[in-house]
Amino acid sequence: MTVFILCFALFLVGVHGVLTRRNLIKVVISLTIMEFSIFLMLALVGYVSMGEAPVLGSDLVVPQLVVDPLPQAMVLTAIVIALATNAMLLTIAVRLYKKYGTFDIRRINELKG
């Protein structure tokens, strides 16, 4: 149970960062931390104690205890999508910096046009 709680604490750190930071780069970092905690949660839920990795030998014999491959497949998809959204967010941050000369979201909010 401890690992689930710690994983949730990591998520809370990310939420706190997104809500309170004013720097755009810090907001992106906090979002990344939230994503990491969710990947970790899914991998933790699919773990079977003393299970083996879901890779068979060449004789195609399934071991007695295998870790669940379904959450792993989903996390694999999610990791790649997280990379895409992160790259997009960072590009937007760079464009905003080039236009307004600051990463401060409050000052960007005030400077219209």
Added chain:
Amino acid sequence: MEVMLSVIIGSMIVAAIAAIHARDLLSAIIAQGFVGYGLVICFVMLRAPDLAIVQIVVETITLVIMVAVVLDSSRKELETVIDRRQVATTGMSLLFLVLLLFFFNRAIGSLARFGDHTLRMSEAYVTGAAEQTGSINLVTGVLWDFRGYDTLGEATVLFTAAIGVLTIIRLEGKK
């Protein structure tokens, strides 16, 4: 096992807090890299080699992009001003944390204990995937055969994001 994982996740939490409160954006990015590579170690311990490989590659690419962005602009963190808005956002964040804690407390009861997971949904995947798909790596079998449309959607998202990044970088913009 659980103790080792707890230690690693605990150090990841410390690094995350350091990343959020760092005075220099470059050190914030390095602390975030610590969190990402700690996640890789967790994946290896949780018997997920595919995830570990993909996470190493993705984390490295993210770090390179972030360092490029920060070196291209400014690496100074804004100084903290305590005004009404700062107090309001901090209060709101605390409220959110309490709310999420409440829902987590309700949800954790329905989870199985760590390590007690039973293969209810993926029983057929585990027993039949090797013959049906011809892939000895079950994760790849699920990803490319049973959930092929998911992977197609993932590739679509990736290429859409690439086109978006190119478009945003190339835009001229109003002066």
